[in-house]
Amino acid sequence: MTKRVVLLEEGTAEMKGLMGIKGAELAALLQAGWPVPAGFIVTKEGCRAFCTRLAHLSAEGTQEIGSAIQHLEQQSGKFFGDSLTPLLLAVRSSESSSRNTASHALLHVGLNDVTVEGLAKQTNDRQYALNCYRILLQDYGQLVYDIPYDLFEEKWEDISILDEAKLEFAIAEYKRLIEERGRHPFPQDVHLQLKEAMRAVFNETQGAAVLIQVMVNGERGDRSGFGTVYSRHPGTGERGMTGDYISTDASRRSNEGLDQLRNEESELYGLLQDACGYLESHTREVQEIQFVVDSGTLYLVEISEARLTSQATLRSTVDLVDEEVITKEDAILRIQPWHVTELLKASSTLSSELQLLLEWADEMKGLTILSNVDHPKDAVKARALGAEGIGLCRTEQLLLSASRFPFVQKMILADSEAERKRGLERLLPMQQADFEQLFEAMDGYPVTIRLLDPPLHELLPDIERLNERREQLALRKLEENNTEVQELEHVIHRVLELHEQYPLLGQQDCRLGTVFPEIYDMQLEAIFRAAVKGIRQGLWVRPEIMIPLVGHANELQVMRDLVDHVADQVLGEEKRHCLYRVGARIEVPRAALTAAPIARHADFFSFGTDELTQMTFGYSRHHTEKPFLHFIESQRSLPSNPFQVLDIDGVGQLVEMALLQGRIRKPHLKAGICGENAADPASIAFCHRIGLDYVSCLPEQVPLARIAAAQAALLAQKQYPNENRQDGDISTIA
Template sequence: MKKWVYLFEEGYREIPAERRRDLLGGKGAGLAEMAGAGLPVPPGFTITTEACNAYFAAGRQFPEGLWEQVLEALHRVEEKVGRRFGDPQNPLLVSVRSGAKFSMPGMMDTVLNVGLTDETVKGLIAQTGDERFAYDAYRRLIQMFGRIVKGIPGERFEHILDRYKAKTKGKQDTDLTAEMLRDIVEEFKALYRKELEEEFPQDPLEQLRQAIRAVFDSWFGKRAVDYRNFYKIPHDLGTACNVQTMVFGNMGFDSATGVAFTRNPATGEKELYGEYLPNAQGEDVVAGIRTPLKITKKASQEWAREHGISEEERRLRYPSLEERMPETYQQFLEVAALLERHYRDVQDLEFTIERGRLWMLQTRTGKRTAKAAVKIAVDMVHEGLITKEEAVMRVEPEQINQLLLPRFDEKAKERAREKGDLLARGLNASPGAATGHAVFDADTAEAWGRDGRPVILVRPETTPDDVHGMIAARGILTQRGGATSHAAVVARGLGKPAVVGCEALQIDLERKQFSVNGRVIREGDFISIDGSTGEVFAGQIPTIDPNLAEERELAELLAWADEFRRLQVWANADYPRDARKAREFGAEGIGLARTEHMFFEADRLPYVRQMILNAPEAQRLMDQLRAAQQAAQARPDDPKAQKALREAERAVRTSKAVKAYRKALDRLLPVQRKDFEGLFEAMDGLPVIIRLIDPPMHEFLPRYEELLAEVVELRTRIEERRKIKGYRPRKGEKSIRQMEEELAEKEALLRAVNALREMNPMLGLRGIRLGILYPDIIRLQVRAILEAACNVKRRGITPKPEIMIPLSADVKELQIVREIVDEVAREVMAREGVEIEYKFGTMIEVPRAALLAAEIAQVAEFFSFGTNDLTQTVWAISRDDAEGKFLLRYLEEKIVPENPFQVLDRKGVGRLMRMAVEEGRRTRPDLEVGICGEHGGDPSSIEFCHEIGLNYVSASPYRVPVARLAAAQAALKERAARIETR
């Protein structure tokens, strides 16, 4: 018959160490190993995770043989302790606790004191000579059994308890008398009878059976399921159930219960850290019923100083365990050290002291903050407990991100929630935390920021017009938009926190305020946003800023990571300041510099608009001129050809569109050149991939609807004034003629914007298509790149430009653009007298490009996967629409396991990537391949990039350290897998 139940010592002897957690759960494995090591563990047994899964598979029925094995194990425990379960004279009581493979603190259920009845409580009194203790234990059982096993609301028991506590002087549980507790037991049983129309079970075995079922059932309780969803823990693991002899911390003031960590889980300091409660039981320490005391004298003294308590009062009222029970404390210290050495990791310990005797109830790997995780990993290497490889694998990459961004003080955040200052939640678009004055336009944000005032820019949504305000702001909050909206993308690039798509906000730009559920926030009021959680608060919440100079352990850990990784880590950086920050964080190149983002600056945007609006007409006339020149050259004696040439020359010479177009290009050339010089200087000697302009055109232009409204309003005002006989403008007003001139300009702009409107801008005139239609834009950018490279090379800097063509889908497109790039390069280098080595490549961001990678690699020297657009085109969904509407439902119903815009879709997008790498390198073996989409900073996606042989991943500057660690972990996992398969 299947073995469902293991005594603790059997689990240690019979189950291989590598399988214990799978079969016995974390708690059961810890109990087995402590028992095997001879530590003071109350006897008991573990029902396996396999039994839990079989229970659910059988329709919530115990599998065959389980109950019989439970009874057999219970009998052997009885023999060990010399007491019998259900014996009225000498009763054995047990706890029934959950314990999954992965720690899920507080997510599943526990029932204590199982086995107490009206008869056995008398035996407990006879055993202990303490009637108060016995009835305290009995009321706890009825309360926990009623709430956990039977679902009676806990507050109904608490109401009865509070009524009795109110009668005592100290108003605490410990002040209740034996008589009071006996009465409470009767009232609890009456409540149980009233709620369930049945008596509290007086058969100890029935109590045990139902408690085991309740523990199994808690595996699929809502809080457990939500926890597993958040931490991506599989739902098919099941929980083990641990049945253990009760030991009692509530047998007087020589007894206690407590929880401790072998190191400080907040800071990582090597010190015992924890709390205990004298004369208490089980969950009292973590339940917050009473204020717990500190375990060490040092911690107790620090706590007293913080609370203004004198040393004399502390010793009398708040003594540490070290002072109250010095011998037991010393024993616990030795056990803690032994367990940490055994597990080679920080341990989270639960213990009970029964009349001076120490009992260990649990050991498990301790949860810790990001700061503590890094410090503990590094310290343990220096202590010889673990290797550098183990240290690198111990720290979660996302924990690194927490260390490098401002974050709110969690206690202050919790106080803000309690005060009702949590206003709303939006999409956590860019991590970090910020507090500042709410401002509602970019100009104010810039002005206030210049004056040193912290601001949060609040907008319905941002546009390129807002960039100067976004740069000045501490954070960005928008009512609309998704994770790839303008606000989100720019904020991530700037390393600023952003909450977007916060639809609960009702923003009134005219009044400069927003409201949420009737609460109004006006310009100048303080708000706080958490870009890591999407929360928006009223008021100021203190932030904790990272100090990289003080993060010595992090620098050491990342240096170890760099020893193991194969993937290079580059950065997405649009501005020199981004590039410098990326170098500071260890970037080895720039994988994406988006030139259209450089155009978003306020001093450049007018010229960009001028270039775009005049490009169609200017390019048409210049194309006519080129055709006429070719015809005249081919037929020099043909008068018609010569006349057509003169007319084409005159048309170009007199065209306002051509003049405006050329003027815009001339204005943009020096500012782009300066930008590129800054990037080359910051990345001296390292590659810099510059993507040529790739804008959905609407991002640079005034909104058609807004412009139309302005035209209609202006026409109406002109008509109204014309109807007024003898109308004369007041002081400061425009005349009708001036208004008509303004109207003509706006109508011309409206026609131009309308001509460039697209039904689907994301799949319209953008990327390489824009460059082919308007090649002078490509010439401008390539000239700026190579002139910048020549300038910095003369200053002793080594530029390594790589020119990337966006959104290509066919090799012919690249051939056309390659000719233009090479032509401009020859002209610039000849004029400057400087030789520059450069690479020509493309982004793979549409499926056709991936499928035709072998052809494209004939022209492209490198590929860079733009997985944001590649994911949209493979899935045929718009990210902004999907995340705000149906994608959440897809995740909830497990239609997709992860958000494909956050974690790379290996089955679909990943398959295309693998194909493109293989096909591209078949044509060009030395093809350089990387990724520059947002997935380049996601640990799971980085692991896949390692698997398919990419050369580098490129992430935002603030995620470079995350990517360094994730790349190392990918390499170490691969190494471990190879060793395992030998």
């Protein structure tokens, strides 16, 4: 039968699953001869078995815990509940608290109206004993009955004054508050106290093992004190022990930090340094040690993995690799997403530690990390953050800027092809300049340019505003043959002609290029003109042209013929230096289901997971995101927002199916995803597993994606050690 109560001296470092992290580490320290207060662990199974539905300790539990307490009594020479020499206990979780949660603990368990007087005689300090009792009552009320600390503080006007009369009054008031709010009096039975403390800690930590230790006194007496040390600085990660120490010398209660301990108790200070080094070498983590000095004797009370800032995490991780405590692979696996995002928020540049970690990550990852850009300046930022090319340039963001949008509208509303071409001639040099800057920023790296893809209605003037303008002109009683009136009527007529009942399912993406081929002609001419200029300037230009919203192989074939035709016209003799690619944006389910015939005409697949998610689920990402998020959070109908974390079971299956079918037709077909969820670590792990070549994310997400891609590769190697992923230069295959 699995043990439900384990003495610390019986435990080992390998028993973390049974004893919890703290318990196992303290047990290992005790076994190695370090000074640790005696104690025992009540395991998860023990807590569940001992505390019944009515929260009473079972008879079996009473016996097992009673035996453990007797062992502590023998070691300490004190007795639990004794009126003369009371044994007091500290009850806390045996698991390390998370980054944003407090450590739940109850100290001085075993104090009551009788034993408090025994503690007063033991310490020859009744004021100290009463204050310990007051603290126990306050913490007990908060942890067991969730009574806010504020209510206790209302009973305690000036906490700086600790006379016996005031402490006795506070104790009486605290007990009254617990009985009123908790509907049960504070238990004078010390065994009931322990049971309630154990149950409360177990519940607060969602079922973690409970650590129970003998209380050691560092709060009073000569050569006594308490403090916390870190094996490295928790804020910066700097090497060397740091922390604080509060001496409780009656003549001068002070906080002079560790300097006082080093000067007055150099042997204990050295012992703490040795403990930090020992723990780091065994746990391979930066450690936090809470310690007590009791009359010149050091006790290591609690040890845990230190909670570090992002900066400290990265610096200490790099240093631990340098010291050969951990490997580069270990270093990459311990980096969390928030480490990277916090650092980048604090500074737009990469720290030396993050830069080094990213270099290590690049050596390990299989996926190529590209970036989505809306403007040439985004490309510069993406390269600075390590992007290996552009996976998606949204040309609509370039064309629909305030300075260019009027020209786009005028071109769309034109009555004739000749008039439309005149409008496009104004836009051509603007687009060419954009692409020239992109090719310059990404010299030698692929630049994937998505042709114009917004729905037609987004390019048209607002019909309601046009009608309002017509009403305003009517009020002015202008003649019908007035030029302004005629022009307005013409625009309204043209907008109504182009109006679509269901615009999101109408003329957009490659269908827009079919209806208005001159638009794509202009964009392609701008791309290839920019390519020619870049080549002649000595740049390695690698354009990859993405055809948006392909739903049928014939659509891609038509668009590919157009691309090749314009390329032949513009590139001329430079065509041999411009190995452009043409690919399909897979963002509707039909394209995923018919990937094999589409692959015949494609050099690459780009999975638009935002649109594919939208069309697969039937959610509108833009119009219902907030209600949707509220719905899934309140109803828990989905494990996560599929626009942020790829829906592997649904959308992911479409991606994997399309990839498989596409590569049956074209084995070296390049493929990747572009979407909001492209930087999510779980989504990146899925992309690595199914064999995609790249993910493309926002520039600021590139460092995070590089780390996540390396983690995905490392975890895959651990899970499938005999599988080798064949990696190549994804931009030269297909």
